Amino acid sequence: MSSDAAPKLTKAEATAYLHNQDLTSLLQEALNQTVLERAANAPARIAEILKKAGHDRDNTLRMRELFARADSNGNGRVTIDELRDFKLAMGEPLSDDELHGAFKAMGGSESEGVGYDQFAGWYDSARSKGGLLSSRGASAEQRRRSAARASRASKEQLDTTGFDASKLTIRTTGEPNTLEFRVFFELAGEQISPWHDIPLYPPGGAGRGEVNMVVEIPKFSRAKFEIATGEPLKPIKQDTKKGRLREYNYGDMLFNYGCFPQTWEDPSHVTEDTSAHGDNDPIDAMEIGTQIFKSGSVVRVKILGCLAMIDDGETDWKVVCVNVDDPLAARCDDIDDVERVVPGYIGVMREWLRMYKVIDGKPKNEFGLEERALNKEYTMKVVEETHAFWQQLIDAGKKTV
Numbered sequence: 001m002s003s004d005a006a007p008k009l010t011k012a013e014a015t016a017y018l019h020n021q022d023l024t025s026l027l028q029e030a031l032n033q034t035v036l037e038r039a040a041n042a043p044a045r046i047a048e049i050l051k052k053a054g055h056d057r058d059n060t061l062r063m064r065e066l067f068a069r070a071d072s073n074g075n076g077r078v079t080i081d082e083l084r085d086f087k088l089a090m091g092e093p094l095s096d097d098e099l100h101g102a103f104k105a106m107g108g109s110e111s112e113g114v115g116y117d118q119f120a121g122w123y124d125s126a127r128s129k130g131g132l133l134s135s136r137g138a139s140a141e142q143r144r145r146s147a148a149r150a151s152r153a154s155k156e157q158l159d160t161t162g163f164d165a166s167k168l169t170i171r172t173t174g175e176p177n178t179l180e181f182r183v184f185f186e187l188a189g190e191q192i193s194p195w196h197d198i199p200l201y202p203p204g205g206a207g208r209g210e211v212n213m214v215v216e217i218p219k220f221s222r223a224k225f226e227i228a229t230g231e232p233l234k235p236i237k238q239d240t241k242k243g244r245l246r247e248y249n250y251g252d253m254l255f256n257y258g259c260f261p262q263t264w265e266d267p268s269h270v271t272e273d274t275s276a277h278g279d280n281d282p283i284d285a286m287e288i289g290t291q292i293f294k295s296g297s298v299v300r301v302k303i304l305g306c307l308a309m310i311d312d313g314e315t316d317w318k319v320v321c322v323n324v325d326d327p328l329a330a331r332c333d334d335i336d337d338v339e340r341v342v343p344g345y346i347g348v349m350r351e352w353l354r355m356y357k358v359i360d361g362k363p364k365n366e367f368g369l370e371e372r373a374l375n376k377e378y379t380m381k382v383v384e385e386t387h388a389f390w391q392q393l394i395d396a397g398k399k400t401v
Contacts, residue, residue, distance in 0.1 A: 026050060063120045066268055070119065077113035085396060102126070163199050165212065170296035177245065182228075183236035183296045193234040194298075195227050195282055196399055200262040200387050202300050209380055210324060213285045215297040217257040222248040225295050227259060229281060229401050236295050250356035254349065256287035256299075260319070263383065264390035264401075271308075271315045274368035279314040280401055283386045286318055286349060288338065289326030300324050305335025306379040307346075308368035309353055317382055318353060320346070320373070334376045346373045 030049040039045035070078045070086035078086070080099055087094045094102065100110070106122045108114030114122075168187055174180030185194045192198070194214045202212050216225045216236055224239040224246040231237075239246045265278030287293070287301055301321040309316045320338065322329045331341045338346055350373075354365050374382075393401075 063123065064116070066123065067116050067119050077115060078119055079113040080110045082113070163202065163212075165198075165202070165298040165300070168198075168298055177223075177238075179238075179240065179243075179245065181238060183225075184233060185235070185296065191233055193399070194236070194296075195229060195234045195259075195261055196394065198261040198298060200260055200383075205300065209303045209376055210300055211260050211303060211321075211383065213256075213258050213287060213299045213301045213321060214261055215256050215258040215287070215293040215299060216295060217253050218294055219254070219256045219287075219292045220252045222252050224248060227282065232400070248356055249359045250352070254352055256289070256291075256293045256297075258285050258287070259283060260285055260383065260386075262390050263386040264393055265315060265317065265386055266389040266393075267314070269389065274308050274310060274315045276310055276313055276315040276368070278386075278389075279311065279316045281316075282390075283383065284316065284318050285321055287321050287323055288342070288345065288349075289323040289328055291323060291326060293323075302329055302333070303376055303379055303383065304332055304338055305376055306374050306382060307350060307353070307371075308374065310366040310368055315368070317386075318349075319379055319383065320349070335373045335379075336375070338373075 027046075027050070030046045033049055034042050034045045037045065067078065068074075070082055072082050072085070080103055083102065084094060084099055102122060103110050103114065105125070106114045106118040108118050168185060171184045171186060173182045173184065185192050185198070187197070198212055198214065200211050202210060205211060214227065214236075216227065217223070225236050226239050227234050228237045259282035261282065263283040265281055265283060267278050267280040269278050270276065271278070285301065287299065288304075293299055300323070302324050304320045304322060306320060307318045309318050320335060322332055328341065332338055335346070350367065350371065354367070356365075358364055393399075
């Protein structure tokens with residue numbers, strides 16, 4: 001039996017769980033609706049109604065989170081200045097005319113701000129096809145151009161920093177296999193954040209498709225390590241669920257797994273090609289070389305391509321890359337080369353990602369873009385976009401998510 005198997009609940013605990021999750025009322029409403037419709041296949045119809053209710057509840061929770069982020073002083077109102085700063089941080093800067101138009105559409109007062117209901121109604125409408133925040137149209141294209149300019153400027157700056165990963169040291173605290181275990185990063189004796197202080201592009205890498213990768217999970221291991229984006233110094237820790245350490249029960253990781261620093265998959269941004277929001281994390285990387293890197297290693301890698309994984313309804317890009325010093329790097333420059341040099345490897349990676357949650361009783365992960373492995377050119381645009389989102393997050397003074 002999986003070590004993550006949920007413990008059996010008592011009747012009282014089950015009743016409390018149903019109450020806390022609002023499942024009792026949802027089930028009753030679904031049953032009543034099914035009876036009124038005289039549905040021929042009642043179980044299927046109930047499942048459909050519950051799925052929609054769950055989706056609506058998720059949307060409400062996401063909208064309340066967005067409102068809370070916009071409401072910087074927590075007074076329950078969003079002013080025009082707060083909306084301007086919020087949209088800038090989200091990678092969707094609005095012009096003065098757009099800001100005033102937004103408040104007019106909300107029916108709110110620019111001096112006193114707007115409440116949650118006004119904000120939520122406007123945001124849904126603005127996200128609809130043809131709306132101000134739609135992923136299509138002139139406004140969307142202008143936002144993409146702004147993001148690309150910010151990314152290019154940042155790349156030029158980072159290429160001149162002379163960052164030397166070999167001077168990094170890592171320090172661990174706590175015992176391995178405990179909740180307290182952490183991997184901290186230091187440079188010249190000072191603690192740094194691996195997410196914010198390690199540049200995305202190594203010297204000379206911006207124009208060559210080469211980036212820095214922070215290794216979280218070594219190849220052929222299964223402890224689920226990740227950068228703790230919610231902790232001050234962003235150390236690496238082992239993920240937990242219900243107070244217990246998590247592992248990949250499906251099997252060992254088939255590649256060195258980690259992330260790219262100074263990137264962020266913006267949860268308020270809907271990727272046009274996947275129709276899903278970002279997952280609020282740095283972009284994930286899968287290094288396919290022959291060496292095993294320990295947690296905390298910073299490796300210069302060559303980007304080859306990516307998979308558009310959809311995890312719990314969120315876009316979760318998985319970038320395929322290779323250590324620039326690995327023998328495979330000389331033979332692989334794009335995603336098609338991987339299939340030529342290591343036939344079947346991409347398919348095995350995709351199926352591992354699809355299935356690893358099933359053993360824990362969860363549904364399979366899905367993939368967008370017809371499950372294709374996208375090429376290097378496409379992937380670099382994804383990386384640059386998520387780098388621009390990270391820059392806007394930092395410009396807004398937010399380093400913890």
